[in-house]
């Protein structure tokens with residue numbers, strides 16, 4: 001009997017999916033915040049498809065992000081990013097993990113505002129640095145002092161990320177914990193805003 005009741009209770013993922021309806025869930029935030037890693041887990045829990053915009057950009061261009069930056073520069077990369085995100089949001093609902101600069105670009109941000117619910121994964125400098133310094137595939141961090149570059153980007157971008165619908169504190173705990181907080185925040189946010 002108890003088993004039956006437990007089985008019928010909707011899971012956190014099911015409740016968040018019902019709250020989201022047809023909206024896309026879009027993760028934004030700085031490099032290393034966990035957008036790609038957390039987005040994948042959140043999508044699994046929601047039973048929605050997952051796409052990482054950088055992976056999609058690499059697929060359509062048949063180049064890596066570093067190659068794109070080197071060959072065409074950041075402005076061209078942003079233009080491609082805007083186009084890719086527009087298409088992904090049109091054909092959802094899905095979970096979309098963006099690259100760190102996407103939400104900072106005004107055109108892309110407006111698309112995200114129209115096409116989905118945005119979640120900022122907000123992390124401290126030391127957490128971000130710990131995560132990004134292990135890999136070297138991020139062209140913007142190929143500077144003499146990448147930690148300072150990250151700090152400068154934080155100062156510039158955090159006021160813009162703060163425009164996201166929801167903020168979740170990304171920190172040094174298991175990824176599943178952060179993913180659950182994203183789902184809970186979605187339920188809370190949609191429950192509070194009756195106009196949605």
Ligand SMILES: Nc1ncnc2c1ncn2[C@@H]1O[C@H](COP(=O)(O)OP(=O)(O)O)[C@@H](O)[C@H]1O
Nearest residue numbers: 030031032033034035036037038131173174175
């Ligand atoms: N909560 C977490 N705990 C431990 N490692 C994490 C956590 N979130 C992300 N990571 C790791 O940090 C690195 C950067 O995460 P990633 O998802 O690529 O960030 P982003 O897409 O925001 O740049 C990856 O190796 C990822 O597995």
Ligand SMILES: O=C(O)C1=C[C@@H](OP(=O)(O)O)[C@@H](O)[C@H](O)C1
Nearest residue numbers: 030031032054099100101138139
């Ligand atoms: O912050 C940025 O401008 C960028 C972040 C990267 O994605 P992640 O945030 O997933 O590392 C990637 O899109 C590109 O290197 C530019």
Ligand SMILES: [Mg+2]
Nearest residue numbers: 035036098099
């Ligand atoms: Mg990423």
